[in-house]
Amino acid sequence: MEIGRAASCLRRKPWKLPFLAEPQEVNALRRLVRLHLELWELPDVIETAQLCVSELVSNVIVHVGPGTPTTLAVSMSEERLRIEVHDPDARALPTVMEAGLDCEGGRGMALVAASADRWGVELLPDRKVTWVELATEHGSVSPQSRPHINRAEGLLGLYGAARSQEAAGVSSFGRLALACAEETAIDIIADLLHWLHAHGRDADDVLDRAQIFFEAELGTHTW
Numbered sequence: 001m002e003i004g005r006a007a008s009c010l011r012r013k014p015w016k017l018p019f020l021a022e023p024q025e026v027n028a029l030r031r032l033v034r035l036h037l038e039l040w041e042l043p044d045v046i047e048t049a050q051l052c053v054s055e056l057v058s059n060v061i062v063h064v065g066p067g068t069p070t071t072l073a074v075s076m077s078e079e080r081l082r083i084e085v086h087d088p089d090a091r092a093l094p095t096v097m098e099a100g101l102d103c104e105g106g107r108g109m110a111l112v113a114a115s116a117d118r119w120g121v122e123l124l125p126d127r128k129v130t131w132v133e134l135a136t137e138h139g140s141v142s143p144q145s146r147p148h149i150n151r152a153e154g155l156l157g158l159y160g161a162a163r164s165q166e167a168a169g170v171s172s173f174g175r176l177a178l179a180c181a182e183e184t185a186i187d188i189i190a191d192l193l194h195w196l197h198a199h200g201r202d203a204d205d206v207l208d209r210a211q212i213f214f215e216a217e218l219g220t221h222t223w
Contacts, residue, residue, distance in 0.1 A: 012040050013186070014075035021060040021070040021087070029053050029072060036074060037081075039187040045081055045134045048115050052132045055108040056085040056094075059130070062108075063092040076136075080117070084131040090123050094130055 017032070019025055030050045037046045053072065060070050064087050071086040094109045112119055116132035196203045 012076040014073065016071055016073045018069065018071045021057055021064070021068040022066055023058075023061060026054055026057055029057060033074065033083075036187075039191075040076065042081060042136050044137045048134055049081060049083060051115055052083055052112050052134075053085075055112050056083070056130050056132070059094050059108050060085060060087045063094070064089045079136050081134045081136055082131060083134070084129050086127050086129050088127050090128045093121055093128070 015036070017029075019029070030053060033049050033053050034046050037043070037049060057070065057072070060068055068087055068089070071084075073082075073084040073086065075082045075084075112132060115134075117135045119130075119132040122129040122131065193203045196206055
């Protein structure tokens, strides 16, 4: 198993998240973007990416309407991070407006245009896609980089606390976070594989044992 190569590919796998454009969802989207960009080792663009997501989603809420079926898509190409917001209304096009100092609205796309390296709108038969691209400090992740190991050790330390929360009936995942749980789990597993490799362990053997343990526990449950 080529651990370094597999982890490097999975770490920046593009992801999409369908959601309903509501004001209360914006903070959850910002948290998810931060989580993914931390796992992708792109701390330099986290704040700008969060700003762009906030403004693009808010633009849909204001100009298309609350409750609009919307999709957030995030991907990486070479040294550029690309963020897309898809919505079904190709008529309500985002525009950059010069809002006065006493104006409460109208600054959203101006902030996006000022923050992003590039931005634009694509009109498709069933939707429009508003996108931004942000330049990053580096475009590739070294398979042997220490941050993988640091994150895995942090996760191992937090595992006990997470189980305590579970015993107390405390959930740390919101509705949108659960929608991205699979991709996040892949990122976490990749970091743990790095940790095992760094400590001279056979990752294939550990994965086999984990699978056996999982299936044994699954068999003890009655549904």
